[in-house]
Amino acid sequence: MGSPHCVVPLLLLLLLIIFSSVPGSLGGAFVGVNLGTEVTDMPSPTQVVALLKTQQVNHVRLYDADRGMLTALRKTGIDVVVTVPNNQLLGIGQSNSTAANWVNKNVAAYLPDTNITGICVGSEVLTTLPNAALVLVSAMKFLHSALVAANLDGQVKVSSPHSSEIILDSFPPSQAFFNDSFKSILVPMLDFLQKTDSFFMLNTYPYDVYTQSNGVVGLDYALFRPLPPNKEAVDANTMLHYTNVFDAMIDAAYFAMADLNFTNIPVVVSETGWPSKGDQSEPAATVDNADTYNSNLVRHVLNNTGTPKHPGIPVNTYIYELFNEDLRSGPISEQNWGLFNADKSPVYTLHLTDAGTVLANDTANQTYCISMDGADTKLLQAALDWACGPGQVDCSVLLQGQPCYDPDNVQEHASYAFDSYYHKTGMAAGSCDFNGVATITTTDPSHGSCLYPGSIGGNGTLANATNTTIGAPSNSTTSSGAVQLGFSQAGPIFIALLLWNTLFFQ
Numbered sequence: 400m401g402s403p404h405c406v407v408p409l410l411l412l413l414l415l416i417i418f419s420s421v422p423g424s425l426g427g428a429f430v431g432v433n434l435g436t437e438v439t440d441m442p443s444p445t446q447v448v449a450l451l452k453t454q455q456v457n458h459v460r461l462y463d464a465d466r467g468m469l470t471a472l473r474k475t476g477i478d479v480v481v482t483v484p485n486n487q488l489l490g491i492g493q494s495n496s497t498a499a500n501w502v503n504k505n506v507a508a509y510l511p512d513t514n515i516t517g518i519c520v521g522s523e524v525l526t527t528l529p530n531a532a533l534v535l536v537s538a539m540k541f542l543h544s545a546l547v548a549a550n551l552d553g554q555v556k557v558s559s560p561h562s563s564e565i566i567l568d569s570f571p572p573s574q575a576f577f578n579d580s581f582k583s584i585l586v587p588m589l590d591f592l593q594k595t596d597s598f599f600m601l602n603t604y605p606y607d608v609y610t611q612s613n614g615v616v617g618l619d620y621a622l623f624r625p626l627p628p629n630k631e632a633v634d635a636n637t638m639l640h641y642t643n644v645f646d647a648m649i650d651a652a653y654f655a656m657a658d659l660n661f662t663n664i665p666v667v668v669s670e671t672g673w674p675s676k677g678d679q680s681e682p683a684a685t686v687d688n689a690d691t692y693n694s695n696l697v698r699h700v701l702n703n704t705g706t707p708k709h710p711g712i713p714v715n716t717y718i719y720e721l722f723n724e725d726l727r728s729g730p731i732s733e734q735n736w737g738l739f740n741a742d743k744s745p746v747y748t749l750h751l752t753d754a755g756t757v758l759a760n761d762t763a764n765q766t767y768c769i770s771m772d773g774a775d776t777k778l779l780q781a782a783l784d785w786a787c788g789p790g791q792v793d794c795s796v797l798l799q800g801q802p803c804y805d806p807d808n809v810q811e812h813a814s815y816a817f818d819s820y821y822h823k824t825g826m827a828a829g830s831c832d833f834n835g836v837a838t839i840t841t842t843d844p845s846h847g848s849c850l851y852p853g854s855i856g857g858n859g860t861l862a863n864a865t866n867t868t869i870g871a872p873s874n875s876t877t878s879s880g881a882v883q884l885g886f887s888q889a890g891p892i893f894i895a896l897l898l899w900n901t902l903f904f905q
Contacts, residue, residue, distance in 0.1 A: 428700050428713030430758065431458025431478070432738070433670055434468070435719075437726040440741045444471035445829055447721070450743050451477060453766050453839045454758050460519070460669065460717045464505035473512040474835070480517035480717075481505060483538065485528055488521045491541060492534025498541030499548065507549050515555055518542055519669070523562040523602065525581050535559060536587045543595055558592060560600040560669035563648055566655050571634035572641070572708070575651035576658045589661045598715075601652050602670040605644035605692070610683055620644055622673075622688060623695030639707035645671065645696065650708040665712070671696065672719035674732035675746050684732040686747045693718060693738065694750045697758060718758075767853040768821035768831035769814040771838045779813045782833035786816035792823065796849070803849035813837075814844055815851060822852040 434447065442450070444467040451459060457477050461468055464481040472479055483491060483501065491498045506515050520539050525532050539557050546552040565581050568574045577585050592599060609621040619626060623643045632641040641647045652666050673692035677684025696716065705712040723737035723746060738758065739745055749758055770779055787794035796803040797812045817837045824830040831837050845851045 428703055429458050429715050430456075430697050430700050431460060431480075431715070431717045432456055432758075433460045433462070433717050433720040435462060435722065435724050437724040438722050438741045439725050441722070442741065442743060444468045446743065448472055448475055448477070449826075449829070449831075449839070450721075450739065451475075456758060458715075458717070459721075462522070469505075469509045469513050469515075472514075473509070476514065478514050478516045480519055481515055482519040483521060483542070485521045485524065485531065488524065488528070488531045488538055489534060491520075492531070492538035495541045495544065498538065499545040502542060502545035502549065502551075506546070506555060507551060510551065510554070517556045517558065518546075519600065520557060520559040522560050524559060525584065526562045526564050532581075532584055536584060536591060539588065539591055543591070552595070556597040557595065558597050558600045558667070559588070560602055562602055563604070563651075566651050569651040570647060571632070571636060572639075572647050572650035572654050573634050573636040575655045577655045582659070586659055589656060589659060589664060592664050593661055598665045598667040599652060599656065600667050600669040601649070602719075603645060603648045603668045604671060605648070606673045606683065608644050608648070610681070616644065618683065618688070622691045623699055624691070634707075637708070641707060643699075645699070646706040649714060650706045653706070653708050666714065668714060668716040670719040671716060672736050674735045675723075675737075676735035677732040678730055681730060681732045684735065690747045690749060693758075697749070697751055766826065766839050767842070767844055767851060768817045768837055769840055769844050770810045770817060771836050774810070774836035776809050778834060778836045779809045782836055783809060783813040783816050785833070786813075786820045790816075790820045792816050792819040794819075802847070805847075815849070818844065818851045818853055 432451075444465075447468065448471045451457075452475065458480075459472075459477055460480040460482070462482050463484050469479065469481070487501070491501055502518075506518065509515060520542065521528070521531065521535060524535050539559060543552060543557045546555050546557070563569070565578050565585075566575050567578050568576060589599070591597070605621040609616050609618060617630070618624075620630075620632070620642075621644045623645065626642050628640075632647065633639070634641065639650070641650075649666050649668065656662065656664055673689040674681070674684040675686045675689035696718070700714055700716045703711060703713055705714065718738065720736050720738070722739050722741055723735050725734050725741070727733045735746075737746055738749070751758065786792045787797075794812075794816055795801060797815060798804060799807075803812070803815050813833075813836070817831060817833060821831045821839075831839050843851065843853070
């Protein structure tokens, strides 16, 4: 019998080999949001950050490296992906020094306070800017070299979001391959992504697949709705079963990369979503469908379901998008991809039971400000003293014999005072910080006869003060700026879908 001391290292080696052959990490997946700002009354950066914190969104993708947003995101713990806009790509792709200057100005200058974790180099460059596509890989390499020089390459990854148009014969997924005209760029790009431990970014829009399929693709299949076994799509080459378009599109990307001999690069969904409103020619763009798609998407991703090809492998996903953008041109649907209106009210109510707290906007936007768990008691006491003094909060209910005296501890008393100030100022940006010892929650902290102001709807005398500079102790910085947006459609992939549907949806 062999020695057990030899078996253990052998098993460890086997596990390492297995896990090195599949993309992604063993950590859980996340759902983030894209931030476009073609909005008439765009909230200020600090208001945007306050909304992200309220909705417990910890990952955001910007369409440039806006100074105001990056400043407002300081010390929030929110992971940020910045973007080199398409109009800057040629300069960076032709000059190492230009790339280095961009990194120093837009990344290194904000770290570590702003947690920048990635750089998107352009947006759908291969399908929208063929001239700039020639320098895309050079731009990625130059930016990475600048990160290496700044010792930031371990934290900040470089990639480039692609339209699903670059993948042909996407259905069934096992037959997918990249458009030959892009392979001369994609092969060195994938080699770069693999060597730098980065990810392949794909814009994935089942809405477009559905609307362009001329009725071939079922709405339930596009919306993640449960399907009976006889309605699932089966890839005859792999015998993998697909219950939704989203998974099929991601696996098509995995198979297309494998066709070029790249098998361990994870896919990150850089954009996906569903519009809540459209014109007469867009009947699928409804509130109900948008709610269904995004609610099921969040649940699907956060359950770490993975895809049929890579079950259990996280698929990190950014929803398109945070706000409706009324300034966008095109059909009505183009202006209605947002989860929220510009006034920060939900466009619709997400149904996220058993999906955690991220984007839990089914509380009618009701939020409360409470003391943070584990906060230093001395800091809490100082913030409590400020709220009941200069903050002009009525703290009489905290006195002995009054409704909110018990439990008699600084954390509970501070929570009441913080929430009172928060609602007195109309839940203004920066009014729930108190030098980092306060946090926003959607759970009503009221107890017994102690009703918190948020619970009884009391907004005080400054209910419309959302644009007022508040005097509460805060680490937030008020600034302004705009983020440019890029967006595209999924392309005519329904032709392959038609063939697949004919074979497998009978």
